[in-house]
Amino acid sequence: MSGLRFTRDHEWVRLDGDLAVVGITDYAQSQLGDVVYVELPEIGQRVEKGKEAAVVESVKAASEVYAPLAGEVVEVNKTLTANPAKVNADPIGEGWFLKLRPDNPTEFEGLMDEEAYRRFVEEQR
Amino acid sequence: MTLAATAAPLKRTSLHSLHLALGAKMVAFAGYEMPVQYPSGVLNEHLHTRSKAGLFDVSHMGQLRLAGGDPVKALEALVPGDLLTLASLRMRYTLLLNEQGGILDDLMATRFENELFLVVNAARKEADLAHLRTRLGRSTTVELLEDRALLALQGPAAATVLSGFCEGIARLGFMTAMETTLAGSKCLVTRSGYTGEDGFEISLLAADAPAVAEMLLARPEVWPIGLGARDSLRLEAGLCLYGHDIDETTTPIEAALAWTIGNRRRAEGGFPGAAVVLRQLAEGTVRSRVGIRPDGRAPAREDTLIADIVGARVGRVTSGGFGPSIGGPIAMGYVDRPHAAAGTPLALLVRGTARPAHVVRLPFVPTRYYRG
Numbered sequence: 297m298s299g300l301r302f303t304r305d306h307e308w309v310r311l312d313g314d315l316a317v318v319g320i321t322d323y324a325q326s327q328l329g330d331v332v333y334v335e336l337p338e339i340g341q342r343v344e345k346g347k348e349a350a351v352v353e354s355v356k357a358a359s360e361v362y363a364p365l366a367g368e369v370v371e372v373n374k375t376l377t378a379n380p381a382k383v384n385a386d387p388i389g390e391g392w393f394l395k396l397r398p399d400n401p402t403e404f405e406g407l408m409d410e411e412a413y414r415r416f417v418e419e420q421r
Numbered sequence: 422m423t424l425a426a427t428a429a430p431l432k433r434t435s436l437h438s439l440h441l442a443l444g445a446k447m448v449a450f451a452g453y454e455m456p457v458q459y460p461s462g463v464l465n466e467h468l469h470t471r472s473k474a475g476l477f478d479v480s481h482m483g484q485l486r487l488a489g490g491d492p493v494k495a496l497e498a499l500v501p502g503d504l505l506t507l508a509s510l511r512m513r514y515t516l517l518l519n520e521q522g523g524i525l526d527d528l529m530a531t532r533f534e535n536e537l538f539l540v541v542n543a544a545r546k547e548a549d550l551a552h553l554r555t556r557l558g559r560s561t562t563v564e565l566l567e568d569r570a571l572l573a574l575q576g577p578a579a580a581t582v583l584s585g586f587c588e589g590i591a592r593l594g595f596m597t598a599m600e601t602t603l604a605g606s607k608c609l610v611t612r613s614g615y616t617g618e619d620g621f622e623i624s625l626l627a628a629d630a631p632a633v634a635e636m637l638l639a640r641p642e643v644w645p646i647g648l649g650a651r652d653s654l655r656l657e658a659g660l661c662l663y664g665h666d667i668d669e670t671t672t673p674i675e676a677a678l679a680w681t682i683g684n685r686r687r688a689e690g691g692f693p694g695a696a697v698v699l700r701q702l703a704e705g706t707v708r709s710r711v712g713i714r715p716d717g718r719a720p721a722r723e724d725t726l727i728a729d730i731v732g733a734r735v736g737r738v739t740s741g742g743f744g745p746s747i748g749g750p751i752a753m754g755y756v757d758r759p760h761a762a763a764g765t766p767l768a769l770l771v772r773g774t775a776r777p778a779h780v781v782r783l784p785f786v787p788t789r790y791y792r793g
Contacts, residue, residue, distance in 0.1 A: 355464060
């Protein structure tokens with residue numbers, strides 16, 4: 297799974313052709329607890345790097361999901377609307393949030409790789 | 422993602438090591454390090470409490486003893502509840518009021534022959550102590566029982582479980598207390614709680630609490646339950662959380678707590694803010710606490726603005742989230758009186774979007790208190 301990059305806000309991103317797939321990390325879902333609601337952006341919506349792209353809610357609280365890269369939303373994971381618990385069960389697989397067409401795909405390389413993110417999370421504990 | 426982080430010196434209850442051993446996620450709450458959830462998670466803990474039984478550490482709450490003089494009469498002067506008719510070992514939910522009828526705290530008062538035992542909110546302990554010491558009069562003293570722990574065993578299996586350790590507990594009446602022994606420890610057990618389920622609260626010496634908790638948790642029906650599920654359980658039961666649904670700016674009538682005011686107190690008054698409260702009782706209030714069901718799936722959290730169907734602001738959410746037993750979002754809040762009737766359509770302004778909702782009767786989940 298070396299194709300993943302991570303943000304300090306606990307999102308992951310993976311390139312799929314010329315698209316970027318975005319979700320939240322296993323650490324993020326474990327900290328949130330049971331996800332009961334996910335709010336996804338509109339197709340065609342522009343998102344800015346580090347700005348809100350989606351909302352994820354546990355029983356207790358709502359949290360923003362920030363876009364790891366700037367771009368245009370081209371697809372959202374509609375199955376999360378009916379089954380938000382997928383975010384807990386499979387955060388970097390079936391629990392993906394959205395796909396976007398990045399303005400500048402090279403921004404991807406500037407994000408943390410798996411090892412750097414692992415160390416970052418260790419420091420957070 | 423923004424994940425909350427906190428760092429401050431926090432108090433611990435006597436069950437702290439047990440919480441850690443059980444794998445609890447600990448958070449700061451009212452100056453204490455408390456378990457917000459265990460590995461099973463808030464959803465499962467909530468549903469387990471409604472189907473079997475849950476054990477809660479609520480030792481952060483204030484336990485107070487009022488003694489000397491006539492403590493019942495002295496406290497009655499500060500609350501709208503009828504305490505004089507309270508028989509020994511009976512308990513009552515009542516409210517400390519300020520001179521404007523605002524709620525200083527909500528509490529449980531248990532009567533003993535010549536004493537009262539109170540359980541008050543953790544965050545209000547110091548304020549309540551100061552208020553009581555100033556206002557109770559010279560002869561009645563207030564003691565904060567800092568050496569005591571408080572456990573809550575809640576859920577349909579609670580009575581069966583506790584009966585296994587304690588003779589006669591199954592027939593203890595709702596809102597009644599009994600002095601007994603559990604695992605060799607002297608306990609005050611009351612049939613009460615904060616979940617809408619049948620259940621008990623157990624006050625005992627802090628040093629004795631871990632053994633009693635472990636004894637109860639050894640029963641397969643009993644899971645440890647954190648503050649996360651405690652909050653979703655009480656919200657589904659339509660119960661107020663102090664500092665959110667009620668505070669010094671809300672009166673008992675606005676808060677839909679008129680049922681806590683006894684008939685004699687309605688007739689006689691003689692409690693702080695009586696002029697305001699009794700006038701509101703007769704004439705109604707401008708706003709009222711109501712239950713709210715969002716029509717969609719998006720939870721509406723505390724401070725969400727409430728509008729009517731043409732977009733005019735009519736209130737604010739004071740508690741809101743997801744109700745695991747309801748399987749959807751639920752909320753409580755204050756709305757202007759014309760919008761308070763069950764069935765009234767409303768709009769909740771969540772993240773800038775008006776989302777349809779409607780007023781519903783509380784509680785969201787029928788209460789299942791022991792009725793003998």
